[in-house]
Amino acid sequence: MNLFARYVNILFVVYFSYFILYVVYAVILGIIGFYENRRRSRQDEAEDYTSFAGSGFTLPVSFIIPARNEHVWIGETMQAILNLNYPEYEIIVVDDDSKDSTVKVLNDLLDLETVTNPFVDRFNTGKIRGVFKSRKFSQVTVLTKISGYKKAGAVNAGLNFARYKYVCVMDADTVLEADALLKVMSHVQKDPDNIIGIGSSFGLVNGFKIEKGKIVERSFSYNPIIAYQNIEYIRTFIGNRIAWSRFNVSANISGGFGIWRRDILLELGGYDTAFTCEDIELTFRAHDYIIRNRKLDYKILMLPYYVGWTEGPSNFRSLLSQRGRWQRVTNETVDKYLQMTLNPKYKLFAFLILPYFLLYEVLGVFFEISSIVLVLVGWLMGVLDVRMFVAIFALMVLTQALVSLIAILAFVREEKLFKLKDIAYFVALSFFEVFWYRWMISLAKLWGTYGFLRGVKTYDQYVRPQNGRV
Amino acid sequence: MDGQLANFIIEVDKLLLAMALLIAITVVVYAALREASDKRRALNLLKIKNNLRRLASVSGEKMEESIPLFIREYSPQQLSLVAKEKDFRLPENLVRQIKNYFINSEKIFVVENTAASSRDKWSRIEAIITLGYVNSPRTLEILKSSILDRDADISYFSMQALGRLKNNEAVGILLEFLRDHPRSGYNMARLLETFPASISTELYKAVASPYSVVRYWALKLIGKFKAGEDIEMITGLTADVKSDVRAAACECLGELKIRETTEAIKVCLKDRFWFVRMHAVRALDKILGAEGLADVIGLINDPAAKVKEGVKNIMAKDIEKALPHIEENLFNGDEATRRYCVDALVDAAYIPIILENILSETPEVEQRAMRLMAGLVKSKVYFGLKRALGSLPMQTQEKIINIVEAIDGGVAGNLR
Numbered sequence: 001m002n003l004f005a006r007y008v009n010i011l012f013v014v015y016f017s018y019f020i021l022y023v024v025y026a027v028i029l030g031i032i033g034f035y036e037n038r039r040r041s042r043q044d045e046a047e048d049y050t051s052f053a054g055s056g057f058t059l060p061v062s063f064i065i066p067a068r069n070e071h072v073w074i075g076e077t078m079q080a081i082l083n084l085n086y087p088e089y090e091i092i093v094v095d096d097d098s099k100d101s102t103v104k105v106l107n108d109l110l111d112l113e114t115v116t117n118p119f120v121d122r123f124n125t126g127k128i129r130g131v132f133k134s135r136k137f138s139q140v141t142v143l144t145k146i147s148g149y150k151k152a153g154a155v156n157a158g159l160n161f162a163r164y165k166y167v168c169v170m171d172a173d174t175v176l177e178a179d180a181l182l183k184v185m186s187h188v189q190k191d192p193d194n195i196i197g198i199g200s201s202f203g204l205v206n207g208f209k210i211e212k213g214k215i216v217e218r219s220f221s222y223n224p225i226i227a228y229q230n231i232e233y234i235r236t237f238i239g240n241r242i243a244w245s246r247f248n249v250s251a252n253i254s255g256g257f258g259i260w261r262r263d264i265l266l267e268l269g270g271y272d273t274a275f276t277c278e279d280i281e282l283t284f285r286a287h288d289y290i291i292r293n294r295k296l297d298y299k300i301l302m303l304p305y306y307v308g309w310t311e312g313p314s315n316f317r318s319l320l321s322q323r324g325r326w327q328r329v330t331n332e333t334v335d336k337y338l339q340m341t342l343n344p345k346y347k348l349f350a351f352l353i354l355p356y357f358l359l360y361e362v363l364g365v366f367f368e369i370s371s372i373v374l375v376l377v378g379w380l381m382g383v384l385d386v387r388m389f390v391a392i393f394a395l396m397v398l399t400q401a402l403v404s405l406i407a408i409l410a411f412v413r414e415e416k417l418f419k420l421k422d423i424a425y426f427v428a429l430s431f432f433e434v435f436w437y438r439w440m441i442s443l444a445k446l447w448g449t450y451g452f453l454r455g456v457k458t459y460d461q462y463v464r465p466q467n468g469r470v
Numbered sequence: 471m472d473g474q475l476a477n478f479i480i481e482v483d484k485l486l487l488a489m490a491l492l493i494a495i496t497v498v499v500y501a502a503l504r505e506a507s508d509k510r511r512a513l514n515l516l517k518i519k520n521n522l523r524r525l526a527s528v529s530g531e532k533m534e535e536s537i538p539l540f541i542r543e544y545s546p547q548q549l550s551l552v553a554k555e556k557d558f559r560l561p562e563n564l565v566r567q568i569k570n571y572f573i574n575s576e577k578i579f580v581v582e583n584t585a586a587s588s589r590d591k592w593s594r595i596e597a598i599i600t601l602g603y604v605n606s607p608r609t610l611e612i613l614k615s616s617i618l619d620r621d622a623d624i625s626y627f628s629m630q631a632l633g634r635l636k637n638n639e640a641v642g643i644l645l646e647f648l649r650d651h652p653r654s655g656y657n658m659a660r661l662l663e664t665f666p667a668s669i670s671t672e673l674y675k676a677v678a679s680p681y682s683v684v685r686y687w688a689l690k691l692i693g694k695f696k697a698g699e700d701i702e703m704i705t706g707l708t709a710d711v712k713s714d715v716r717a718a719a720c721e722c723l724g725e726l727k728i729r730e731t732t733e734a735i736k737v738c739l740k741d742r743f744w745f746v747r748m749h750a751v752r753a754l755d756k757i758l759g760a761e762g763l764a765d766v767i768g769l770i771n772d773p774a775a776k777v778k779e780g781v782k783n784i785m786a787k788d789i790e791k792a793l794p795h796i797e798e799n800l801f802n803g804d805e806a807t808r809r810y811c812v813d814a815l816v817d818a819a820y821i822p823i824i825l826e827n828i829l830s831e832t833p834e835v836e837q838r839a840m841r842l843m844a845g846l847v848k849s850k851v852y853f854g855l856k857r858a859l860g861s862l863p864m865q866t867q868e869k870i871i872n873i874v875e876a877i878d879g880g881v882a883g884n885l886r
Contacts, residue, residue, distance in 0.1 A: 039623075042592050046599060046627055056694065057659040116816050116852055118782075118809030120775060131852075189656045190626060391479040398486035405493040412501050416508060423501040427494045 005383040030406035032243040041414035060088035062162035066154030068096040073173035079213025086181040094154040097147035110134035125153035152271035152278035180307035197300040199253040201237040205309035239407040245302035255279035277329040327448025365445040404430040546600040602631025633661025641672040652683040670697035682712040689718040693725035705734040713743040724753030744774035751780030760788035789818035800845030808849040
């Protein structure tokens with residue numbers, strides 16, 4: 001028993017150290033994110049966007065929107081992009097063999113006609129069945145292609161047609177704010193030779209009232225599953241990602257909205273269809289490729305501006321599916337780029353990102369689950385008393401709350417999106433995340449890890465409510 | 471040990487709880503105060519706008535009496551906020567008078583000193599932006615220095631402020647900055663394009679710069695202003711050592727649309743860089759249109775898609791002349807070339823003409839149409855045959871489908 005108790009104690013110290021290390025990392029990132037957020041906010045306030053909006057020298061952008069069974073959102077997404085306040089851009093929608101009325105919605109909105117439109121297929125990502133142009137909006141092209149190459153294949157198909165130096169890849173259910181492109185491209189334009197990728201924050205559209213691509217009412221859903229996702233997004237974007245961007249080690253330019261320099265995408269060979277999702281792997285690959293080839297003084301940035309809104313899963317099953325998929329692709333990516341870990345050639349990326357992803361994003365779920373088991377076993381064996389158990393649990397609750405609250409404080413300081421009651425709700429929820437939501441995510445991550453170990457690579461688009469939007 | 475560890479963790483918990491509660495309260499209180507402050511600021515902004523509108527509605531002596539009172543009441547930062555609103559415009563004379571009074575008031579010294587040397591970075595930037603709007607006597611001197619500041623934000627917003635001055639001195643400073651900061655090219659051009667066309671004198675000086683980045687952007691802007699004062703100088707740059715300058719020179723000449731420059735542009739059709747060839751083709755298209763076909767037609771086989779596209783656009787303008795080349799490439803060209811040839815025929819709305827000619831009684835016309843049809847079918851490129859047939863009488867459709875069947879039974883089968 002004494003030996004067992006000793007082992008439990010040793011393990012306990014290990015877990016405790018692991019946990020404290022995470023908290024220190026998260027708090028430091030949170031503080032850095034706080035100040036970086038402030039800087040970006042001041043830049044935003046001082047910027048003269050009118051000048052960009054009216055200039056012939058504002059860098060044009062090609063939107064690529066892969067869509068598969070997106071009839072619920074594609075109309076609003078398209079209208080929002082068509083409403084953008086930006087001088088020059090084109091839109092390429094790639095219908096990935098939708099079985100619903102996605103193409104009909106597009107045709108009703110755009111009035112499509114078949115065209116020849118010469119292109120060279122650089123990526124071999126599925127036969128393009130048709131090329132259509134909009135009679136109403138000359139800058140819109142719609143492609144229809146056979147499926148089987150996931151979202152990555154659809155994006156690559158669109159890349160064949162993209163004309164401009166910068167490509168914005170986004171989801172078909174992301175409704176952009178009218179100034180989204182202005183806010184992001186104004187930063188790109190400061191250093192177009194070196195900024196090869198850039199992303200920005202977005203939130204959850206659940207509960208919003210949208211008409212013809214315009215958000216007429218922002219009423220944030222009080223469904224706790226949605227609210228916790230909003231908190232997570234704030235924590236991730238404002239906490240981790242903005243801080244990482246400060247050191248030019250952005251780990252993920254999200255596929256929900258991300259802008260890349262087209263020539264870099266072509267050099268990278270486009271998105272990889274072998275992965276479950278395409279965004280995080282491309283970001284890692286970009287860092288790897290650029291550093292290995294000593295290409296240039298590159299930057300991959302993340303901005304804290306809320307450029308758009310996307311639908312989040314509103315029930316446990318959908319959330320499980322989504323987070324399981326995210327976990328799978330995180331594991332796939334870390335597995336592929338493991339050699340970068342602590343390799344001085346990769347500089348800060350090797351020391352700030354890979355160890356974090358390995359220890360906390362990939363192995364974290366094992367630590368979390370096994371810590372529960374350890375505590376329970378220890379308690380049952382009598383080596384862990386109730387007082388200790390409660391102290392540890394309180395530690396978890398409070399550190400999680402603290403990390404969230406720092407991010408929320410940084411967010412509230414600069415963004416005016418949420419009302420006071422929304423903020424108060426988020427603050428209250430922060431203290432209860434560990435009681436249930438956190439374990440739902442852990443379960444989803446476990447499920448995703450299991451899928452990864454089995455070699456599952458499916459995209460598993462989460463099921464939307466059949467009656468439309470939530 | 472367990473007891474000590476538990477005590478330690480409990481102490482840490484107490485600390486964390488205190489911190490969490492403090493931050494939680496701070497967040498809620500801050501959000502509440504900010505909401506109230508935002509409402510106040512919005513009301514204030516509205517009040518300033520209403521006062522400005524009232525000021526704009528009076529004239530002569532009454533306006534002159536009211537302006538000093540107005541300047542005393544509001545800070546330069548508040549006025550800059552109003553100036554930034556794109557939907558709010560005041561009469562030019564009022565804006566000019568407000569600026570004059572402001573420049574002659576005491577407030578300007580505070581703004582200038584803040585812009586020149588404040589340690590609070592964002593206050594300094596705010597003041598710099600304000601100077602861009604008012605253009606006080608010391609503005610140029612201050613911005614000339616602040617644009618060179620090591621802080622990227624101060625430098626950037628100084629550049630923006632200079633862009634608001636819209637005079638030749640500002641052009642000189644901006645172009646000099648560009649020389650040492652090539653990354654600022656796009657933003658520099660964005661600012662300079664709003665200057666009056668009279669800056670072309672400065673731009674032509676810049677075209678002679680030993681720095682390629684300056685020559686490049688000067689050419690882009692000359693093209694934008696369509697300032698054709700010294701065509702020889704621009705034509706000479708089509709032979710510049712730098713490829714992007716050569717491309718910009720072609721682009722510029724295309725904008726100026728002077729026939730005498732086409733010989734120099736044609737030399738660039740053989741440039742080893744695709745983007746130079748592309749701009750040369752586009753320039754010839756703008757200047758000569760269909761007349762340029764003979765010079766560019768060989769480039770339909772260019773490896774660069776955008777060069778092909780430029781040639782295709784010219785081909786579509788004189789499709790009859792382009793037909794022999796189209797025919798040749800439909801059979802022998804690579805996939806991309808075939809696609810562009812087909813696209814030229816589609817753009818020129820020539821497919822219905824082919825269908826008509828294929829049934830012509832004139833042998834030469836019929837034979838040419840047959841060859842083109844064979845080329846189109848064998849190219850495997852979509853060209854809208856089914857849609858084109860749909861507008862013809864059934865009998866005619868059947869005749870044409872029979873002809874297509876002799877070329878490719880599969881295609882004919884799909885048409886039926």
